[in-house]
Amino acid sequence: MAEAIAISRNGFPAPNPHVGCVLVREGKVVGRGWCDFAGAPHAEAMALAEAGFRARGSTAYVTLEPCNHYGRTPPCSLALLAAGVARVVVACPDTNPKASGGAERLRSAGIPTEIGLLAEEAAAENRAFLFAMANGRPLVVAKAGASLDGRIALPSGESQWITSPASREAGHRLRADLGAVLVGRRTVQLDDPQLTARIPGVVNQPLRIVLDPLNRLTGRERVFDDSAPSRHVTGVIDLEELLASLFAEGQIGVLVEGGARTIASFFEDRLVDRVELFLGAKVLGSGPSWLEGLKLQKLSAAPALRIDGLSRSGDDVRISAAVEFSAE
Known part of the structure; x- marks a missing residue:
């Protein structure tokens, strides 16, 4: 066995x-x-x-x-x-x-x-599959690549590259393994990512989901090309309902890649199950962080991370953790 x-x-x-x-x-x-x-x-x-x-x-x-x-x-x-x-x-x-x-x-x-x-x-x-079957929604994994001080870009917006090629490859594996990747509108506008899994062995590309409540994107961005399926979510967005609909369509996992407010919205709704954090061997000192705007009133209400994986990823450190929310 x-x-x-x-x-x-x-x-x-x-x-x-x-x-x-x-x-x-x-x-x-x-x-x-x-x-x-x-x-x-x-x-x-x-x-x-x-x-x-x-x-x-x-x-x-x-x-x-x-x-x-x-x-x-x-x-x-x-x-x-x-x-x-x-x-x-x-x-x-x-x-x-x-x-x-x-x-x-x-x-x-x-x-x-x-x-x-x-x-x-x-x-x-089989963590994602078993979780989805037990909970009626996909496993939600928040993923970020950041500097050692938690920054995902310089104040100018420059971000390529903070993490190593090994970490970026691991991110592509996460996309393929979970079967869906999600970002917010601002990430698409700033980076114009394709959000595909560009590694050997991937036959079925992940579903690409973009949250764009005010429908500001044109539909001509790379994330909407024909290299992989995509979904443009507009209007009032209820994250629980979105996850339920994805599960009904057969999705077992969602990789939430950014930006900081999009990841925070999943934390605020207590819908993040795991975190995969890749910390590059750089310090930036300023610039946006990978998670912003939780508006915590006291430390005891902060989500806790139960770290169950700590490893090198090229020159970076990879932290894998389960998320535990307080009862408050």
């Missing part, structure tokens, strides 16, 4: 979950698989194709319960049955009501099926 969890990290399957599958027969691995992108063969199908006839009588180790419905691909539960797999070991149950039930179908066909092996480790690779 540990190997299945490791290979589940491959690909960019959003809005589908990350899944890894390893087939073992007579103590030897005969097939490995994962989902490269939404619409590609699922992990079980890839592993079965590699194993061929050797899949018969094997044990399948799968990080997420095999799907049990016809979507873009046929049910993996039926594929395992047809291949003659003798036993199935699952890490996490599938909490998507449209796809769950694979374990029960396998059991009803006489295939011993267990759930729970290394469940916590497997769940960590």
Whole structure:
């Protein structure tokens, strides 16, 4: 199962979950698989194709319960049955009501099926999917690249580049992994970003969402080009309703990239679940910060960050953290 969890990290399957599958027969691995992108063969199908006839009588180790419905691909539960797999070991149950039930179908066909092996480790690779299924909205990740003193640009607006190429590549991976990226109108006007995931292996570009309450953008900005799907949100914007609509369309994650007030609006509505902060090895001394305008009246009301990742990213420091809001 540990190997299945490791290979589940491959690909960019959003809005589908990350899944890894390893087939073992007579103590030897005969097939490995994962989902490269939404619409590609699922992990079980890839592993079965590699194993061929050797899949018969094997044990399948799968990080997420095999799907049990016809979507873009046929049910993996039926594929395992047809291949003659003798036993199935699952890490996490599938909490998507449209796809769950694979374990029960396998059991009803006489295939011993267990759930729970290394469940916590497997769940960590599927944070966005499992969160979305449990909460009825996408996981919201606030991401920023800033100087060590928290500045995202000089007072003149110059910002390229504060962080390293490695950090910018990691940002592109976050876009692809979450499946949607969101910015405010001012970020588009200042930077004219394309907001695509320009890294190898990305087949389905993330949905690009722009919040523009007063409809000031022209529609000719690069974020609205045909390189990826986009949504121009105008008028009165209710962030909870927006997230609910995105979930209804199948989105499991949203990367909020800026600007400072847009990120703050998600914090104010207590809708930020995680933070990915890339701090470049520079100090600017002045200029806009990555988060502004929370209007806190006391320190005890400040959102807390539970840091669960601290690493080097090129010359930068990357901080990954869960957000905890006070009861006040």
